[in-house]
Every structure is written in structure tokens, then in C-alpha cells.
Amino acid sequence: MGYTDKYERDAYGIIAFWLRNDYDHGRFFDREISHYEMELARANQHNIQRLGEIWKKAEAKQGDIGTLLQEAHHATREFHSLLAYTMDKSLHCEVIISTPVSLLDHMVRESEESQKVYKLIQSGAKVSVADATIHETVFWLRQMADHLGYIRHYLDVSNYELNFRVTMMMQKFERLLMQATALKTMIRKPRNEMLPVLTTFKEMIIKEAKDLEAFKLELDDLIKRCAAVTTSPPDLLEHIAREAHHLWRNLEEGIIS
Numbered sequence: 001m002g003y004t005d006k007y008e009r010d011a012y013g014i015i016a017f018w019l020r021n022d023y024d025h026g027r028f029f030d031r032e033i034s035h036y037e038m039e040l041a042r043a044n045q046h047n048i049q050r051l052g053e054i055w056k057k058a059e060a061k062q063g064d065i066g067t068l069l070q071e072a073h074h075a076t077r078e079f080h081s082l083l084a085y086t087m088d089k090s091l092h093c094e095v096i097i098s099t100p101v102s103l104l105d106h107m108v109r110e111s112e113e114s115q116k117v118y119k120l121i122q123s124g125a126k127v128s129v130a131d132a133t134i135h136e137t138v139f140w141l142r143q144m145a146d147h148l149g150y151i152r153h154y155l156d157v158s159n160y161e162l163n164f165r166v167t168m169m170m171q172k173f174e175r176l177l178m179q180a181t182a183l184k185t186m187i188r189k190p191r192n193e194m195l196p197v198l199t200t201f202k203e204m205i206i207k208e209a210k211d212l213e214a215f216k217l218e219l220d221d222l223i224k225r226c227a228a229v230t231t232s233p234p235d236l237l238e239h240i241a242r243e244a245h246h247l248w249r250n251l252e253e254g255i256i257s
Ligand SMILES: [Fe+2]
Pocket: 021, 025, 110, 239, 243
């Protein structure tokens, strides 16, 4: 798995994961902005460059972690504003882009999650394993269901069998998300212990996320060899496989990161 070669889970590695996430989002979005929207394209490119620079610093573990966090936070906030602003424009049909509104929202939510993680690293606050499990599953299962929706969005309609398979998987993740939200309200705060039902659910999600990661990598290979009819960015599948990997690693460690 090439993309996990440089995936480290210390503070620098986690900051690098999130910066790279935003950096990729900017690059993917860049492909979908009409030439009528020069100003938006330029603003987005500015964000890509800035996020890329800070990501490289995080990966090289350069400098003080406090300064890095500040820079990351700042760049992420700016990119978040651009995405949220564009999403509003899109809802008013005032911008020409081919990115679906829900995909903009998906990126906005990941940007917000990254800001939560930066704050958590900064504060050094401890989160109980049960709270982390609930948080991670509620947040990421929606993202995982979305990913399958976007795979289908980019896959050509002519891939009838594959589209069917992806739809089935998406519906499975929608059900898992419903289960996570049910557990969130049934198991009330303070969550000081891991109830057996939550442990069972966590184990199930770890397995499902691993399977989903493998499936995304299988498609990644097809797309990179130009062996599937799709308009997906060539490295989108690797991007979303990395997120599935991040989910099960967080669940195994019982943390939010
Ligand atoms: Fe992402």
C-alpha cells in the first residue's frame, strides 16, 4: 500500500494527514471550476499552494509544533471559507462548477473536523475511548457513505455491474451510520466505560472500513491504469482509501485524530 508508506501517527503525521487532505481537495476542485470563474480558480490555487507548503513542513517535521498548528489552522480556515462561500453560491445557482453541492459540503465538514483535531492536539485534552468511538463513527461513516456516492458520481453509467455494487455498499454504510447515531443518543454522556454493544459495533466498523479501504484500492488500480470508464481524478481513490485507513486506525487506538 504505497500511500501508507509515509503515513505517521505522531502529532506531525496527523497534522500532515489533514493538511494533505485539504491540499488534495483543492486540487480536485481545481479540475471542476469553469473557465468562466477565473477569480474562484485563482483563489483556490492560492489555497492549494499555501496548504501544500505547510503540508511539506509537517511531513518534514520542521519547526515548532505550536507554530505549525497555528499555520495549519489559519490556512485551513481560509480554505474552509472559500468552500463554504462557493457552496452558498452554488445553492443560489450563481457559480459555474461541476462539483456537486454535497461534495462541497463533504469537504467543508472534513475541514471543520481537522480544525477540531488541531484544537485537541493544542489543548492536549483527553477524550474517553467511548466518546472517541462515538465521535469517529458518527463523523466518518457519513463520509464513507458519501465516498461511495462520489465513486458512482464519477463512474460512467455504462459500468452497470460496478455501479450496482457501489450502490449496495453505499446503502450498507448508510445503515451503519444510522446505527452510530442511534448509539450516540442511547449511550449518554458521561461515557466512562466501553459498553459491550459499543465494542461489538467498533469491531464491526473496523472490519468494514478495512474492506472498504481494500475495495477503494482495487478501484484505484483500475483508474490509474485507465482500465475503468470514469471521470474521477486519478488519485481520488487513494485519497478516500487513506480516509478509510485513518478511521480504522483511530478506532483501534480509541482516539480522535
Ligand atoms: Fe478528503
